[in-house]
Amino acid sequence: MAPQKDQKPPTDDKFGDISARLQDLDSRLAAEKKQTAKAENAPKQYQGVTDYSKGARLASEFVGGVLVGALVGYGLDYLFHTLPLFLIIFLLAGFGAGIVNMSRAGNRAVPTAEELAKMPKPHDDEDEDK
Amino acid sequence: MVNDPIHQFRIFNLAGPWHIFGQDIAFTNSNLFMGIIVFVIVGFLLLASAKKAIVPGRLQSVGEMWYGLIHNMVENVLGEEGAPFFPLVFTLFSFVFVANMLGMVPYFFTVTSHAIVTITMALFVVGLVVVVGLWKHGLGWFKLFVPSGVPLLILPFISLIEIISFLSRPVSLGLRLFGNMLAGHIVLKVFAGFVVSLTAIGIGGWFGALAPMFMAVALTALEFLVAALQAFVFAILTCVYLNDALHTHH
Numbered sequence: 032m033a034p035q036k037d038q039k040p041p042t043d044d045k046f047g048d049i050s051a052r053l054q055d056l057d058s059r060l061a062a063e064k065k066q067t068a069k070a071e072n073a074p075k076q077y078q079g080v081t082d083y084s085k086g087a088r089l090a091s092e093f094v095g096g097v098l099v100g101a102l103v104g105y106g107l108d109y110l111f112h113t114l115p116l117f118l119i120i121f122l123l124a125g126f127g128a129g130i131v132n133m134s135r136a137g138n139r140a141v142p143t144a145e146e147l148a149k150m151p152k153p154h155d156d157e158d159e160d161k
Numbered sequence: 162m163v164n165d166p167i168h169q170f171r172i173f174n175l176a177g178p179w180h181i182f183g184q185d186i187a188f189t190n191s192n193l194f195m196g197i198i199v200f201v202i203v204g205f206l207l208l209a210s211a212k213k214a215i216v217p218g219r220l221q222s223v224g225e226m227w228y229g230l231i232h233n234m235v236e237n238v239l240g241e242e243g244a245p246f247f248p249l250v251f252t253l254f255s256f257v258f259v260a261n262m263l264g265m266v267p268y269f270f271t272v273t274s275h276a277i278v279t280i281t282m283a284l285f286v287v288g289l290v291v292v293v294g295l296w297k298h299g300l301g302w303f304k305l306f307v308p309s310g311v312p313l314l315i316l317p318f319i320s321l322i323e324i325i326s327f328l329s330r331p332v333s334l335g336l337r338l339f340g341n342m343l344a345g346h347i348v349l350k351v352f353a354g355f356v357v358s359l360t361a362i363g364i365g366g367w368f369g370a371l372a373p374m375f376m377a378v379a380l381t382a383l384e385f386l387v388a389a390l391q392a393f394v395f396a397i398l399t400c401v402y403l404n405d406a407l408h409t410h411h
Contacts (some may be wrong), residue, residue, distance in 0.1 A: 084390050087340070095330070095334075096325060098336075124318075124322055127322040128326040132329060
């Protein structure tokens with residue numbers, strides 16, 4: 032895809048510096064190609080992602096939070112021999128984390144073209160806490 | 162045994178087990194299919210890129226689309242800095258995609274229908290996110306767990322939730338792929354089993370078997386969609402998580 036460079040610039044008194052004109056054409060072509068690619072490619076890219084996958088993602092986010100909370104709590108209990116204490120605390124926190132996960136996944140599930148446009152600011156969903 | 166929907170996920174030793182450092186290590190059917198997957202990917206891409214024609218043929222077109230799909234995604238989500246991660250994302254996508262697709266072939270084993278495989282891959286991805294985050298932002302990366310603008314009173318609780326939320330990423334990432342493949346294959350097998358059971362009861366059962374037969378055909382199509390989609394979702398979430406590590410700012 033890189034614009035090819037001529038080794039010896041063939042100059043012609045009739046048409047001027049051909050290599051310069053070729054390079055000019057190359058750069059203009061590249062610029063146009065970039066624009067059309069941005070206009071056409073980006074929206075098409077993620078249209079295949081269906082609601083089904085979004086739903087599956089939300090479910091797994093929630094289950095993941097609860098599961099990890101329970102596992103961490105049980106692990107701490109196993110270490111300190113305080114069985115129900117940390118399990119209860121971390122299970123509840125896991126539910127919270129599951130909800131947080133889900134709301135985040137809902138906000139930026141699988142990025143659509145519009146979401147990709149404002150992608151460089153990933154953690155803006157935390158500003159809601161203010 | 163014919164209609165047992167779980168039977169297809171059984172792992173058995175093809176060779177071994179050998180005892181290495183006190184561990185039982187065996188060559189299982191899962192290992193065999195992982196080898197086949199890598200063979201298929203490498204073989205296909207080598208074949209597709211063998212000619213290197215300027216105007217691509219059919220095979221080369223497929224190879225270029227495969228490459229271009231992931232390349233565009235990495236570029237869109239991660240930007241310029243994402244270039245070093247393209248080989249990883251491409252490898253993950255290819256492995257999961259071919260594993261899911263090979264799993265659709267009758268009598269083939271689905272590698273991604275075991276949680277240990279998918280969660281291992283997810284753990285690797287999230288481990289990489291931690292390493293990249295620490296490497297890019299230093300210890301300041303841990304501010305990820307301390308959101309700004311939260312009252313001091315509830316901050317410990319919020320931090321706890323944030324930490325669990327982060328830890329749940331590999332689980333949910335791996336669980337999603339595993340769950341989709343497991344559930345899909347079981348449902349497919351159950352409906353196909355109905356056909357066998359109903360045809361066994363005589364001529365009336367033959368007509369009754371038409372309904373689950375139709376379901377099995379429709380579900381096969383759906384499963385192909387899910388197989389491709391979940392591979393893509395795994396790849397795109399890898400990119401989204403890496404993006405969090407690369408561009409954390411508070």
